Amino acid sequence: MPNLAAVALNARAQTINGTINNFSVSLGVLEFGGFHVTVDGDASAGKSPVFKLYCPGPSACGPDPVGYVTGGATLPADSLTLNSTGAGWSGGAGSTPTPSLVCSTGCNLDNASAVTVASEAAGGLNALGGTWTSGGWSATSLALTAPTTIRTPLQTGETYHVDLLWTLATGP
DSSP states (O other), rough: OOOOOOOOOSSSOOOEEEEOOHHHHOOOTOOOSOEEEEEOOOOOOTOOOSSEEEEEEESTTTTTEEOOOOOOOOTTTOOEOOOTTTEEEEOOOOOBBBOOEEETEEEOOSSOOHHHHHHHOOTTOTTTTTEEEEEEOOOEEEEEEETTOOOOOOTTTOOOEEEEEEEEEEOO
């Protein structure tokens, strides 16, 4: 995931756009089971499934320790959306069918529930194996919505940070 542009916290609702990085899925020879790629916010220890106030290094944020700031502000879940309109796949070494990018109406990424962002149906022709690579992402393929309630000044060095877990699994 790319870093998004800085946001001036000014008590106004804002949308910050960015371009998602391309990603690839490699298929083995004679692999016919299909696949799916999911993304969800990581809620495990020391992680945050939503954007939360974060200190990246020792002595970087005044009195706050490294990591997520205890009691720090958060953005609401579903503030970060992926839109795959216009994006597609290349490669695949002759494999068919072409996998699908399934977020053309927008998929919310920053919550504790997994959302499918790409898939390939089972039973395709993958006799040669190969690698599918996503591409053609627009400059607005990622959109972060910052609500009007986010206006607290940050300590020097603090940012809002989220942990996203990408999972590749077999099966459609």
